[in-house]
Structure formats: structure tokens, C-alpha cells
Amino acid sequence: xxxxxxxxxxxxxxxxxxxxxxxxxxxxxxxxxxxxxxxxxxxxxxxxxxxxxxxxxxxxxxxxxxxxxxxxxxxxxxxxxxxxxxxxxxxxxxxxxxxxxxxxxxxxxxxxxxx
Amino acid sequence: xxxxxxxxxxxxxxxxxxxxxxxxxxxxxxxxxxxxxxxxxxxxxxxxxxxxxxxxxxxxxxxxxxxxxxxxxxxxxxxxxxxxxxxxxxxxxxxxxxxxxxxxxxxxxxxx
Numbered sequence: 001x002x003x004x005x006x007x008x009x010x011x012x013x014x015x016x017x018x019x020x021x022x023x024x025x026x027x028x029x030x031x032x033x034x035x036x037x038x039x040x041x042x043x044x045x046x047x048x049x050x051x052x053x054x055x056x057x058x059x060x061x062x063x064x065x066x067x068x069x070x071x072x073x074x075x076x077x078x079x080x081x082x083x084x085x086x087x088x089x090x091x092x093x094x095x096x097x098x099x100x101x102x103x104x105x106x107x108x109x110x111x112x113x114x115x
Numbered sequence: 116x117x118x119x120x121x122x123x124x125x126x127x128x129x130x131x132x133x134x135x136x137x138x139x140x141x142x143x144x145x146x147x148x149x150x151x152x153x154x155x156x157x158x159x160x161x162x163x164x165x166x167x168x169x170x171x172x173x174x175x176x177x178x179x180x181x182x183x184x185x186x187x188x189x190x191x192x193x194x195x196x197x198x199x200x201x202x203x204x205x206x207x208x209x210x211x212x213x214x215x216x217x218x219x220x221x222x223x224x225x226x227x
């Protein structure tokens with residue numbers, strides 16, 4: 001049973017460029033959340049998608065946007081990249097039928113470096 | 116969401132028991148206490164979750180006192196591979212649409 005798959009694993013972009021990160025959720029999961037993790041910090045919630053709609057959002061600017069497809073996979077888009085956007089971007093999938101915090105499966109992340 | 120406080124770092128040796136305590140003074144009635152483990156360049160991995168008293172699985176034990184204002188993650192006989200960051204989270208149980216709120220975690224270093 002495949003877990004959460006993220007691509008690419010590493011990415012280097014230049015300031016001002018745009019980037020798209022991809023996530024395939026664990027089989028049986030219908031909800032996808034994205035997190036940003038700066039070096040030495042805990043993951044910070046960006047937003048969550050369910051039924052192809054953004055359900056809730058963290059404190060991130062509109063440069064961060066996302067999409068969920070009918071097969072539950074998701075994309076994270078970041079426009080006008082800043083040096084401060086350099087981080088590990090994590091995708092977590094879960095089931096809408098599962099409560100509490102034990103049903104989340106994280107991918108290994110995409111390491112984004114902005115130069 | 117209840118804020119959590121845990122030590123920034125801990126050191127241990129192989130074979131010892133490690134206890135990491137987390138404070139969550141403002142925990143709500145419907146909140147669960149959940150612990151995640153994270154290795155470098157990997158996503159967090161669920162370890163254990165509890166509501167009250169004691170929970171044990173094949174990896175760890177979680178002790179929660181009656182007032183639920185703190186909890187202790189216990190790792191028995193740690194090995195070098197237990198070197199990781201451990202996060203304590205408080206998560207409402209009402210729906211599946213939770214946003215997990217991570218602090219900076221506890222960095223555990225296990226030495227030979």
C-alpha cells in the first residue's frame with residue numbers, strides 16, 4: 001500500500017519564479033494538507049483541500065495556492081518566489097471520516113531552495 | 116488550539132528509557148494528545164495518541180495524568196535509530212478536518 005508520494009524531491013528556483021509541487025495521497029484518503037517546514041522549525045500549516053476545494057487556510061499569503069484533482073491528488077503553487085520560501089514542503093493526507101490526529105500520513109517532502 | 120511546551124533537546128544513551136514531557140495547560144475537553152516523530156529530510160510519522168491515563172503500543176507509551184494538563188511520552192530502551200525530533204500536539208477530535216499545529220519539538224540525540 002503506497003503512502004503519500006511527493007514530487008519532485010528537490011528543486012532549485014530563482015527569486016521571482018513560480019513553482020508547482022505535487023502530491024499523491026495514501027490510498028483511501030480523500031483530504032490533502034500542505035505544510036511548510038523551515039530549517040530547525042516545526043511544520044507550519046498552509047492549507048487543506050477536500051472535495052477539490054480549499055477547506056481551511058493558515059497564515060500564508062495569496063502567492064501560495066493549491067488545487068485538488070478528482071483522484072484526490074493535489075498541487076501546491078507558489079508564485080513570485082522569495083528567498084524566505086526556501087523550505088521543506090510536506091504533504092499530509094487523511095480521511096474525512098477519521099477524527100483526531102492519528103490518521104495523518106505525511107510524505108517525505110519536497111526540498112525547495114530559492115536562490 | 117491548546118499551545119504545547121516541551122524541552123528543546125534531550126540526550127540519552129542506547130538501552131536507556133527516555134521520557135519526554137509536554138505541557139498543555141489549556142487543553143479542551145474534546146482534545147486528544149498526539150505525538151509525532153520526524154527524522155531529517157522526512158515527514159513526521161505518527162507515534163501514539165491518547166485521551167487520558169495510559170496508552171501503550173509497540174513503539175512507545177503515553178502517560179496522561181487526570182488533569183490532562185501535561186503528558187509524557189516514554190520510549191523504552193532507545194537505540195541510535197530513535198534519534199529524531201519528537202512533536203507533542205493537541206488535536207480536537209470532532210472532525211477529520213484538523214490542521215495539525217506543530218511546535219519546535221524535542222530533539223532527541225541517542226549516543227552509543
